[in-house]
Amino acid sequence: MIIFIVLISADKLLTLWNMQVLAKNSQNNPDYLKAEKNVAARWCFEKLGLIGGTILFGIVTLITLSIAYYSFSQVFDPYKVLWVIFIIYGIVVFNNSYYLLKNTHVI
Secondary structure, three states: OHHHHHHHHHHHHHHHHHHHHHHHHOOOOHHHHHHOOOHHHHHHHHHHHHHHHHHHHHHHHHHHHHHHHHHHHHHOOHHHHHHHHHHHHHHHHHHHHHHHHHHOOOO
């Protein structure tokens, strides 16, 4: 569970940082939220703001990931399921990091 919290926190913090940079770059034009490709996350941001939406969606993601891990662990080897989760979240964190560097004009 701690591993999931760390992975989700990294994802959500990078997303929040990205959205804050985009908000600053667009002078708080609400169109910056369209940069978020996840429709559910974007809805949370629109309804609760960046901080509240990030917290709520992080909790929803933690619950969903825990249920998915438990379900897939019943069918497949739990260590293999965990590795798949690591790979998926590794890609997500890399993608968020790339766009953060791009949005801050580092690259």
